[in-house]
Amino acid sequence: MGYRLSKIYTRTGDAGETGLADGRRVAKxxxxxxAMGEMDTLNSQLGLLLAELAEQQARWPGLSELIEVLAPCQHRLFDLGGELAMPAYQALQPAEVERLEAAIDRWNEELGPLQNFILPGGSRLVAQAHACRSLARSAERRCQRLNAEEPLRGVGLAYVNRLSDLLFVAARLIAKRQHIAEVLWQAAPKPQA
Structure with a gap:
């Protein structure tokens, strides 16, 4: 593979437009x-989660499996960003969605049913997994907005949806494997009559 970027700045975007890989120029x-920006933000935050998981896996060996499942997601998000930048490009395959579903099912079996709403917290890792989950939902919304104007491939939309589900379950699994109680939502007290 040759060099992808020979120059980092081009000055072509200074007026508020950017170029897509298919040659079109569009507003930033x-x-x-x-949608591309939300994918990039999610990918960056997922990288932070993976780095923190790697730092903690010696202390909590059960975290290694999460790294194995989540690390490929960074590459698939980059693929999805490529599909967004080059509408004719098709990188994601349905098998990737199935891979996420299999991990969700496996992890949910270990966790058991959710008894209450939970909040993003308990540990830094749990909170970071929830931050990634919420960014995945934001990326999904941006993709759906684009899809309303310019139809996208269904596999990409399904992938981002499943990734947010996977990250929710991952947050719960991290808590369990760190032996940390999930932070349960407590409703505001009802006013006294």
Whole structure:
């Protein structure tokens, strides 16, 4: 593979437009660029989660499995970003969605049913997994907004949806494997009559 970037700045975006890989120029707040940006943000935060999991896996060996499942997700998010940048490009395959579903099912079996709403907290790792989950939902919304204007492939939309589900279950699994109680939501007290 040759060099992908020979120059980091081009000055072509100074007026508020950017170039897509298919040659089109669009506004930097175009729904396609917004979706690409959300994928990039999610990927960056997922990288932080993976780095923290790697730092903690010696202390909590059960975290290694999460790294094995989540690490490929960074590459698939990059693939999805490529599909957004180059509408004719098709990288994601249905098998990737199935891989996430299999991990969700396996982890949910270990966790058991959710008894209450939970909050993002308990440990830094749990909170970071929830931050990634909420960013995945944001990326999904941006993709759906773009999809309303310019139809996207269903596999990419399904992948982001399943990834947010996977990250929710991952947050719960991290708590369990760290032996940390989940932070349960407590409803506001009802006013006295």
């Amino acid at each position: 707040d175009h729904p396609r660029v917004e």
